[in-house]
Amino acid sequence: xxxxxxxxxxxxxxxxxxxxxxxxxxxxxxxxxxxxxxxxxxxxxxxxxxxxxxxxxxxxxxxxxxxxxxxxxxxxxxxxxxxxxxxxxxxxxxxxxxxx
Amino acid sequence: xxxxxxxxxxxxxxxxxxxxxxxxxxxxxxxxxxxxxxxxxxxxxxxxxxxxxxxxxxxxxxxxxxxxxxxxxxxxxxxxxxxxxxxxxxxxxxxxxxxxxxxxxxxxxxxxxxxxxxxxxxxxxxxxxxxxxxxxxxxxxxxxxxxxxxxxxxxxxxxxxxxxxxxxx
Amino acid sequence: xxxxxxxxxxxxxxxxxxxxxxxxxxxxxxxxxxxxxxxxxxxxxxxxxxxxxxxxxxxxxxxxxxxxxxxxxxxxxxxxxxxxxxxxxxxxxxxxxxxxxxxxxxxxxxxxxxxxxxxxxxxxxxxxxxxxxxxxxxxxxxxxxxxxxxxxxxxxxxxxxxxxxxxxxxxxxxxxxxxxxxxxxxxxxxxxxxxxxxxxxxxxxxxxxxxxxxxxxxxxxxxxxxxxxxxxxxxxxxxxxxxxxxxxxxxxxxxxxxxxxxxxxxxxxxxxxxxxxxxxxxxxxxxxxxxxxxxxxxxxxxxxxxxxxxxxxxxxxxxxxxxxxxxxxxxxxxxxxxxxxxxxxxxxxxxxxxxxxxxxxx
Numbered sequence: 224x225x226x227x228x229x230x231x232x233x234x235x236x237x238x239x240x241x242x243x244x245x246x247x248x249x250x251x252x253x254x255x256x257x258x259x260x261x262x263x264x265x266x267x268x269x270x271x272x273x274x275x276x277x278x279x280x281x282x283x284x285x286x287x288x289x290x291x292x293x294x295x296x297x298x299x300x301x302x303x304x305x306x307x308x309x310x311x312x313x314x315x316x317x318x319x320x321x322x323x
Numbered sequence: 324x325x326x327x328x329x330x331x332x333x334x335x336x337x338x339x340x341x342x343x344x345x346x347x348x349x350x351x352x353x354x355x356x357x358x359x360x361x362x363x364x365x366x367x368x369x370x371x372x373x374x375x376x377x378x379x380x381x382x383x384x385x386x387x388x389x390x391x392x393x394x395x396x397x398x399x400x401x402x403x404x405x406x407x408x409x410x411x412x413x414x415x416x417x418x419x420x421x422x423x424x425x426x427x428x429x430x431x432x433x434x435x436x437x438x439x440x441x442x443x444x445x446x447x448x449x450x451x452x453x454x455x456x457x458x459x460x461x462x463x464x465x466x467x468x469x470x471x472x473x474x475x476x477x478x479x480x481x482x483x484x485x486x487x488x489x490x491x492x
Numbered sequence: 493x494x495x496x497x498x499x500x501x502x503x504x505x506x507x508x509x510x511x512x513x514x515x516x517x518x519x520x521x522x523x524x525x526x527x528x529x530x531x532x533x534x535x536x537x538x539x540x541x542x543x544x545x546x547x548x549x550x551x552x553x554x555x556x557x558x559x560x561x562x563x564x565x566x567x568x569x570x571x572x573x574x575x576x577x578x579x580x581x582x583x584x585x586x587x588x589x590x591x592x593x594x595x596x597x598x599x600x601x602x603x604x605x606x607x608x609x610x611x612x613x614x615x616x617x618x619x620x621x622x623x624x625x626x627x628x629x630x631x632x633x634x635x636x637x638x639x640x641x642x643x644x645x646x647x648x649x650x651x652x653x654x655x656x657x658x659x660x661x662x663x664x665x666x667x668x669x670x671x672x673x674x675x676x677x678x679x680x681x682x683x684x685x686x687x688x689x690x691x692x693x694x695x696x697x698x699x700x701x702x703x704x705x706x707x708x709x710x711x712x713x714x715x716x717x718x719x720x721x722x723x724x725x726x727x728x729x730x731x732x733x734x735x736x737x738x739x740x741x742x743x744x745x746x747x748x749x750x751x752x753x754x755x756x757x758x759x760x761x762x763x764x765x766x767x768x769x770x771x772x773x774x775x776x777x778x779x780x781x782x783x784x785x786x787x788x789x790x791x792x793x794x795x796x797x798x799x800x801x802x803x804x805x806x807x808x809x810x811x812x813x814x815x816x817x818x819x820x821x822x823x824x825x826x827x828x829x830x831x832x833x834x835x836x837x838x839x840x841x842x843x844x845x846x847x848x849x850x851x852x853x854x
Contacts, residue, residue, distance in 0.1 A: 224324070224325070224443050224444055225324050225325070225326055225329045225443070226430075226434065226443070227442075227443065228430035228434065228435075228438075229329060229333075229431065230366075230370075231427075231430070232427045232428055232430055232431065233336065233337070235424070235427035236337055236424045236427055236428075237336065237337070237340055239420045239423045239424045239427070240337070240340045240343075240344060240420070240424075241340070241344075242420065243344065243416050243417055243419075243420035244343065244344030246412070246416040247344070247409075247412070247413045247416050247417065248344060248403075249409075250349060250403050252349050252352075252353075252391065252394065252395060252400070253343070253344065253349055253352050253403075255391070256343055256352055256353065256356050256391065257343070257344055259356065259383075260340055260343060260344075260356065260359070263359070263360065263363055263383070266363070266375075266379075267363060267366065267367075270367055270370050270372045270375060271370060273370075273372065274370045274371055274372065274443065275438060275440050275441075275443065276440040276441065277440070277441045277445060277447065277448070277451065279451065279452065279456050279457055279460055280460065282372050282374070282375050282452060282457055283457060283460050283464075283465050285372075285375050286375065286378065286457065286461070287465075287468055287472060289379070289383060290472045290475070290476065291472070291475065292383070292387065293382055293386065293387055293476070293479075294475055294476055294478075294479035295479075296387045296390060296391070297390065297479050297480065297482075297483040298479050298482045298483050298486065300390055300391070300483075301482065301483040301484075301486035301487040302486055303394065304394060304397070304398070304486075304487050305486050305487060307398050308489075313398070313400065316409075348571075350571075350574070350636060351573075351574075354574075354577075354633075357629065361626075373614050373615045374615055374618070376615075377615045377618040377619060377621075377622050378618075380622035380623075380625065380626065381618065381622045381625050384625070384626065385622065385625025385626055385628065385658075386625065386655065389628050389629070389632065389651060389655055392629075392632045392636075392651075393632075393648070393651065393652075396632065396635070396636055396644060396647070396648055397648070452614075453615065454614070454618070454675055
């Protein structure tokens with residue numbers, strides 16, 4: 224039997240991969256996908272702990288996280304499409320009119 | 324779940340996640356993410372969370388990722404060029420990331436005391452992770468977040484439709 | 493432990509042995525059936541020593557041989573990995589979705605009871621919905637990896653259509669879940685063995701006729717059959733999202749189409765027509781409403797149940813083929829209107845009405 228800390232270690236590694244991806248990639252869509260990776264890492268931690276404590280509350284929270292992620296992706300991709308129509312680029316470095 | 328199944332699955336998940344952030348073409352990143360999400364659903368099944376696993380495939384891999392692929396196809400994106408600026412920042416972020424990832428592996432070599440709770444060896448009740456069990460919780464203890472999530476989804480749909488519409492000027 | 497794995501393997505072989513030949517035969521039924529409907533002869537040129545077998549030699553031997561030996565062409569500029577991956581990603585979910593379909597009741601071998609369902613998951617029907625959601629990837633990848641703007645158009649249309657019609661399909665399934673109170677398809681099939689008023693088998697269609705119509709239409713739209721085949725409209729986009737595929741890859745895309753017809757038929761049969769239930773056949777034999785009984789051994793009962801399931805699948809496959817060659821194609825906006833503005837509100841009304849009726853009866 225694998226102890227629960229192994230699952231948490233996997234969750235942390237996935238979260239770090241998502242965070243590093245968000246920082247080093249400049250393509251808006253890949254940044255968005257790194258956010259989804261971070262959300263999934265959190266989901267894994269919730270489910271692992273839910274199994275450890277034999278309490279289904281963790282899985283209910285995962286249900287809500289998935290719903291919120293779906294809503295966020297819908298609105299975020301709509302914003303990206305609108306942005307692409309204006310600026311013809313998806314590079315986060317080139318969309319900098321409002322920066323100082 | 325025995326180590327014999329956990330470590331190959333975990334290695335696959337990490338490899339696909341690395342594929343998401345390292346691939347130059349957004350479509351290959353999206354496909355690596357789809358593979359990652361599918362393997363996470365497999366991991367959820369091993370953790371006795373069957374309904375969540377099914378939802379992960381239906382919602383995440385089957386709808387959200389398809390939306391990503393749609394947008395990539397619609398905008399007809401091409402492969403990114405390997406970026407030349409920001410070399411120092413990329414190295415620094417990657418280094419800190421590697422350090423954190425290695426720190427997270429500490430429990431494998433220095434296992435601490437047992438965590439409170441029944442643990443993985445305890446017997447799983449029959450309704451654990453099934454639709455009946457989660458449905459009961461959703462409609463008793465978590466009914467308010469459930470209803471608010473409905474409203475949230477409605478707002479998101481409206482927002483997405485308004486934002487993505489072409490302005491008929 | 494080893495015996496259980498062996499039993500599961502035998503079940504898998506049995507199901508695949510039913511599905512794959514049926515998908516192949518469907519190609520023959522399609523060509524000859526359409527020929528009958530159009531009052532022509534159909535394919536009958538290929539023959540072995542003069543034996544043409546009503547087009548069977550042509551469809552079952554000449555065509556696969558032709559597909560297998562054709563040159564595999566990858567268009568210039570196309571992504572080679574994705575081009576090769578798309579047919580596999582298309583075929584995998586529809587084959588795996590058969591794992592939760594029950595093809596009989598319990599089989600008694602010695603003192604072992606074998607449940608004739610490959611994977612008795614607690615979340616039965618949701619697994620099938622999950623696999624059908626994964627079917628969108630094949631279309632998306634097929635359209636993108638062809639480096640052809642009309643294939644891309646077919647791919648975008650196809651994936652939009654598939655995700656639009658997943659919703660009414662899910663709503664019809666939810667209505668059935670409400671009626672039977674379980675997600676497991678084997679339990680649903682068993683629950684349809686009861687007799688209403690002593691003589692009428694309580695099949696799903698008697699409880700939920702509207703859900704049956706919604707599910708049938710949504711299922712045909714999911715598998716992109718005519719009248720919903722704009723993504724592969726043969727007069728406009730040649731083959732839509734799988735135009736640029738030749739040889740075995742084209743065969744895999746083609747086979748996915750037929751396996752989807754089989755799985756939609758199997759789901760309709762299980763959810764609405766009793767699955768493997770033969771009217772008045774129980775575990776011990778026939779028990780007619782008048783009181784007459786015919787006792788049958790367990791093996792005969794199981795064989796009758798499997799034959800009944802196969803017959804129902806063949807009936808609905810034939811039904812879908814009839815629809816294909818009778819009804820003209822929907823225009824794309826008509827298709828989307830039907831899905832979002834027609835079937836979706838109907839599905840919701842159906843669920844609310846079902847819930848109210850269930851609450852009132854308790």
